[in-house]
Amino acid sequence: MSHLERQDDILSILSKEKKISVEKLSKLLYVSEATIRRDLAHMDNLGLLRRTYGGAMMAKNTAHESAFAMREAENIGAKKAMCGLAIREVNDHDVIYMDSSSTILSMIPLLQRFKQITVITHGIRTALMLSHLENVEVYISGGKVGNFSNSILGSSAIEFYNHINADVTFLSCSGFNINGDITDNNIDHASLKRKMIENSKRVVLLVDNSKFGKTFMTSSFKLSDVDVLVTDKIPPQEFIDLITSLGCKLLYA
Structure with missing residues (x-):
């Protein structure tokens, strides 16, 4: 361990x-x-x-x-299970975007199995944890530090992502509704996620079962932008139908 x-x-x-x-x-x-x-x-x-x-x-x-420490401590088992599946989408020498969510943190120890990986993030704790891995080169955006969060936000952070192209992006969210909207509570987070998707070849969304059927303030992106959806248990049938109809790969623990 x-x-x-x-x-x-x-x-x-x-x-x-x-x-x-x-x-x-x-x-x-x-x-x-x-x-x-x-x-x-x-x-x-x-x-x-x-x-x-x-x-x-x-x-x-x-x-x-x-706030972030509490989110990090919640549902650790589900997060680890999802990250164990999501890591299959990583290859040696990949350039990876990782968002600042507590869910994605559980993927970091799993990166040790790969040859040189480059990770770009706006997550403060994310970057700090990654810095302990010898096989990972880490870049973090500049910008405004969000209060009570793990995140660097704002136009400077978005501009940072403009200059780097990724092989795969790993994202989480606050809610996922039956209309295929991926939603969050923060406009700045939503803007960053859209920029990450724009400059990435593949997008992997990690969303636990409790977030299905929920809609929050801001629509960050659409399910149609996602290549792989990873969750912790079998989703309701209506969501399975939606995911498969869009050609999105579904993985669940």
Whole structure:
């Protein structure tokens, strides 16, 4: 198990336990307590959790829990299952776009199996995690940092994508409705996703079952823009019919 996978597991455990000791994490993950302490120190510096005497707890500030850290800790099992399928769309030496979603983070440890990969992203934590992989060259966009997010947004970030062409793009979303609309809550995120799609040969969308049938404020793109849709369980039949009618490849765990 890599340190990235182990840290994902720590977040998953904390999402259920809320607070846990170093000793218990060591037993659950079959590593030394010294290793767990190093992981917790690193994750505390990133704001993903709070170290406590002898352990850790979910990150909080005076106003609310860290929004991205909480999203990252949610549905870890489903995210890992989807990423395990999505990674099949990667080849050695590919140039990859990765969005800033918490879903896509679970794909990062899986990239270690490939020969030299180049990743372009506007995700801050995404880029940081990728920087620990020796076989990955990472580029991150410039621009405005979105509050309580993992994202660099705005016109500078969009312009950055104008200059690089990708073999494959990996995206997630907030909702996917029966009209084939892929929707989100943020206009800036939607604009970035459209630019990524425009400059990529293939598009892979990862969307868990809870997002089917939901529509949010902004239509980011259409299902017709997607080459492969990956989800965590068999979709409702009406969505299967829609996906297959558009020639989109469907993968589910």
